[in-house]
Amino acid sequence: MSKVSVLVVDDAPFIRDLVKKGLRNAFPGIALEDAVNGRKAQLLLSKEVFDLVLCDWEMPEMSGLELLTWCRQQESLKGMPFIMVTSRGDKENVIQAIQAGVSDFIGKPFTNEQLLTKVKKALHKVGKLEALMSSAPARANAAFANDSLGALTGNRPEVVSATPPVSTPAQPAIKPAAQSAPSKEPTGRGQGQLRLSSGTQQCVIKALTLKEASLVVRRGETLPQILDSAVLDLEQGENAEVARLNGYLHAIAAFEQKPDSDWLQLTFRFVDQDTQKLDYLSRLIARGTALKHFVPGA
Numbered sequence: 001m002s003k004v005s006v007l008v009v010d011d012a013p014f015i016r017d018l019v020k021k022g023l024r025n026a027f028p029g030i031a032l033e034d035a036v037n038g039r040k041a042q043l044l045l046s047k048e049v050f051d052l053v054l055c056d057w058e059m060p061e062m063s064g065l066e067l068l069t070w071c072r073q074q075e076s077l078k079g080m081p082f083i084m085v086t087s088r089g090d091k092e093n094v095i096q097a098i099q100a101g102v103s104d105f106i107g108k109p110f111t112n113e114q115l116l117t118k119v120k121k122a123l124h125k126v127g128k129l130e131a132l133m134s135s136a137p138a139r140a141n142a143a144f145a146n147d148s149l150g151a152l153t154g155n156r157p158e159v160v161s162a163t164p165p166v167s168t169p170a171q172p173a174i175k176p177a178a179q180s181a182p183s184k185e186p187t188g189r190g191q192g193q194l195r196l197s198s199g200t201q202q203c204v205i206k207a208l209t210l211k212e213a214s215l216v217v218r219r220g221e222t223l224p225q226i227l228d229s230a231v232l233d234l235e236q237g238e239n240a241e242v243a244r245l246n247g248y249l250h251a252i253a254a255f256e257q258k259p260d261s262d263w264l265q266l267t268f269r270f271v272d273q274d275t276q277k278l279d280y281l282s283r284l285i286a287r288g289t290a291l292k293h294f295v296p297g298a
Contacts, residue, residue: 005031005133009041010056012246012271018229019054022112027132033082038062042070045077051128054118057086060274065100072101081122081154087231087244108246109229193233198222208277208285215266224249224266232268234284243280247271
């Protein structure tokens with residue numbers, strides 16, 4: 001029987017699988033359960049004993065904040081570590097969660113290293129870290145170097161170190177006399193902000209559906225990877241409502257048909273199952289011309 005048990009709560013299967021894969025690779029002896037929303041998690045917590053809960057904030061039926069509030073009202077769950085895994089980093093939301101008794105936060109998108117660091121910190125506070133580490137072989141320490149792609153691919157070196165899907169071909173020995181014309185700024189239905197574990201990039205929304213968004217971003221020194229988890233921030237309408245859409249990069253290609261293209265076209269696949277978010281997304285699609293530039297903290 002495992003010495004440490006963790007409950008993963010998220011309405012997105014991709015995120016649940018990402019978290020479980022990362023924990024299982026680092027600590028093979030760990031016991032893992034998952035739930036699709038706060039209500040399902042509440043039932044599990046009423047029947048089983050868990051040493052830690054990793055929970056999303058925005059979910060249908062019962063949110064992460066509502067689950068946290070309920071947990072702190074139960075005598076047996078008052079001291080249980082509860083980590084919120086969320087794209088909500090606003091000061092007001094952080095204060096709400098702290099007042100409700102949250103133990104820590106993991107911001108979306110996150111790397112596997114960030115996940116493992118937070119889990120170890122939380123379990124250390126309740127004296128469970130030694131039990132967790134004793135279940136992991138020495139090679140588990142290598143898991144801290146893995147990113148989200150490594151967690152999903154079982155840390156196979158040939159996959160993790162593969163050449164990125166989009167790369168600049170080697171320059172010819174003799175450069176052509178005429179140089180390519182400078183790239184033009186792409187245009188689309190609106191602008192947003194794409195948050196990757198490697199950093200934040202402004203993006204242009206070329207197309208938007210209930211399943212995915214076609215985005216264009218400026219090419220940087222570090223290329224995004226297929227299966228990287230990310231958060232797309234959009235602002236809509238006069239009330240400046242912000243939609244934080246969780247997902248992953250499904251496809252990456254050069255935006256222009258030339259090797260030195262300054263822009264990349266990304267297919268961002270949504271993973272949220274929250275009906276409120278889907279309704280919000282429907283309104284964004286219907287009011288595509290109302291999409292505005294998102295300014296963090298505005």
